[in-house]
Amino acid sequence: MDVHVTRSELRGTARAPPSKSYTHRALLAAGYSEGATVESPLISADTRATARAVTGFGGAVGGIGEDDDGSDPDGDLGDADALAVEGFGGRPGVPEDVIDCANSGTTMRLVTAAAALADGTTVLTGDGSLRSRPQGPLLDALGDLGVRAESTRANGRAPLVVSGPLAGGEVAIPGDVSSQYVTALLMAGAVTDEGTEVDLTTALKSAPYVDITLELLADFGVEATPVDEAGDPLDGAAGAAGFSVPGGQTYEPAGGSYAVPGDFSSISYLLGAGAVATAEGETVRIEGARPSAQGDAAIVDIVEEMGAAVDWDREAGEIAVERAALSGVTVDVGDTPDLLPTIAALGAVADGDTRIENCEHVRYKETDRVSAMAEELEKLGAETTEEEDVLTVHGSESDLRGATVDGRADHRIVMALALAALAAEGTTTIRGAEHVDVSFPGFFETMGDLGMDVEQAD
Numbered sequence: 201m202d203v204h205v206t207r208s209e210l211r212g213t214a215r216a217p218p219s220k221s222y223t224h225r226a227l228l229a230a231g232y233s234e235g236a237t238v239e240s241p242l243i244s245a246d247t248r249a250t251a252r253a254v255t256g257f258g259g260a261v262g263g264i265g266e267d268d269d270g271s272d273p274d275g276d277l278g279d280a281d282a283l284a285v286e287g288f289g290g291r292p293g294v295p296e297d298v299i300d301c302a303n304s305g306t307t308m309r310l311v312t313a314a315a316a317l318a319d320g321t322t323v324l325t326g327d328g329s330l331r332s333r334p335q336g337p338l339l340d341a342l343g344d345l346g347v348r349a350e351s352t353r354a355n356g357r358a359p360l361v362v363s364g365p366l367a368g369g370e371v372a373i374p375g376d377v378s379s380q381y382v383t384a385l386l387m388a389g390a391v392t393d394e395g396t397e398v399d400l401t402t403a404l405k406s407a408p409y410v411d412i413t414l415e416l417l418a419d420f421g422v423e424a425t426p427v428d429e430a431g432d433p434l435d436g437a438a439g440a441a442g443f444s445v446p447g448g449q450t451y452e453p454a455g456g457s458y459a460v461p462g463d464f465s466s467i468s469y470l471l472g473a474g475a476v477a478t479a480e481g482e483t484v485r486i487e488g489a490r491p492s493a494q495g496d497a498a499i500v501d502i503v504e505e506m507g508a509a510v511d512w513d514r515e516a517g518e519i520a521v522e523r524a525a526l527s528g529v530t531v532d533v534g535d536t537p538d539l540l541p542t543i544a545a546l547g548a549v550a551d552g553d554t555r556i557e558n559c560e561h562v563r564y565k566e567t568d569r570v571s572a573m574a575e576e577l578e579k580l581g582a583e584t585t586e587e588e589d590v591l592t593v594h595g596s597e598s599d600l601r602g603a604t605v606d607g608r609a610d611h612r613i614v615m616a617l618a619l620a621a622l623a624a625e626g627t628t629t630i631r632g633a634e635h636v637d638v639s640f641p642g643f644f645e646t647m648g649d650l651g652m653d654v655e656q657a658d
């Protein structure tokens with residue numbers, strides 16, 4: 201689907217969708233438990249994939265509040281306020297069918313390790329994008345732990361075949377490809393007989409995502425500890441040399457339920473849009489912005505450093521932003537890869553250079569987001585310089601004007617380009633707009649409600 205976005209001015213209030221990262225983990229943790237309720241979950245294409253996996257392992261996921269009578273007649277979880285998860289009690293069964301992880305890297309990594317616990321064989325696949333993403337380090341780690349874990353094409357990519365059971369043990373893995381491997385091993389390690397020690401062979405990138413995992417595990421009563429070189433415990437994943445998770449643990453959230461916070465990666469588009477396009481004398485407000493372990497909350501400081509007036513009331517979970525003339529910044533995205541498309545789009549609108557450093561791992565996402573943003577922003581008239589690990593957007597050289605751009609079948613590229621389109625002269629057509637359903641269903645309706653001039657076409 202194409203959307204046509206014409207330069208426009210914004211005002212009003214929008215609610216951030218619930219966090220994709222927390223929802224994936226909460227659904228799987230509830231699966232590992234005897235059963236739990238996940239309140240205010242993100243229901244999107246990616247989190248549906250994790251729900252399917254939980255069902256495949258012998259659990260069940262149902263929508264609460266779907267219909268007036270509380271039933272979910274079409275079973276799509278579409279309008280659920282909460283999800284009732286029947287768990288498989290730490291012992292995933294062998295799925296009856298292939299697990300389709302669709303476009304979701306988080307699902308594939310977390311579910312591969314869960315599948316290793318089953319006494320039998322699980323097959324995992326996904327769409328063309330997911331089948332091109334790296335799974336080799338996780339397969340090798342599971343192999344070292346005695347599990348048969350293979351790529352059918354022997355290229356470290358899905359389709360994957362995993363035959364357990366996994367008993368636990370000590371394993372080494374790189375930290376600079378995906379933090380999701382660590383999350384996967386910690387979540388599964390807690391229900392192994394022996395527990396798991398994960399040693400990092402390279403420094404951890406995307407570390408705040410492991411902090412999200414540790415926070416959620418603690419909320420489900422599961423102990424896991426980051427450790428330094430000497431094996432001493434650390435407070436968080438940043439700078440960790442490894443992780444230790446005792447086996448034989450039970451997943452059980454306090455009170456039987458877990459509430460998902462708002463999503464700061466999604467908030468980045470709303471906040472960025474507010475910074476570039478709020479009407480004179482008006483404010484854009486974003487609700488659902490309570491503090492959590494999400495590294496992507498850094499977008500608040502980044503937008504402020506670029507010159508926008510931002511006020512974050514942490515207790516109320518509300519951010520207010522006003523438009524300003526933005527200036528370029530230098531940002532290290534080692535911890536916050538999902539912010540790259542947003543920062544690049546803001547950089548195209550800002551005056552001066554925006555240098556996005558430490559971004560090599562952003563090339564392993566739904567698409568190579570470093571190249572995708574460089575190339576698509578150039579179509580809008582921006583100048584960019586791409587290096588392996590650095591993307592520079594030369595804002596002052598940029599004169600943004602509407603054009604047809606390709607969302608690369610990647611939700612974050614689509615949403616970031618929409619942000620740039622708000623500031624580009626005339627109308628921008630964005631191809632593949634339907635992919636926002638991966639993390640922010642209703643994104644264009646939300647933007648339309650704020651005043652974006654947007655037309656959806658087939």
Ligand SMILES: O=C(O)C1=C[C@@H](OP(=O)(O)O)[C@@H](O)[C@H](O)C1
Nearest residue numbers: 221306378379380406409537538
């Ligand atoms: O664990 C998670 O929820 C995620 C971890 C990050 O991936 P990497 O750890 O592969 O960088 C992030 O990019 C992704 O959107 C979500």
Ligand SMILES: C=C(OP(=O)(O)O)C(=O)O
Nearest residue numbers: 303304305306538565566
């Ligand atoms: C990279 C992302 O997710 P995943 O790795 O789960 O596909 C994302 O949401 O930007």
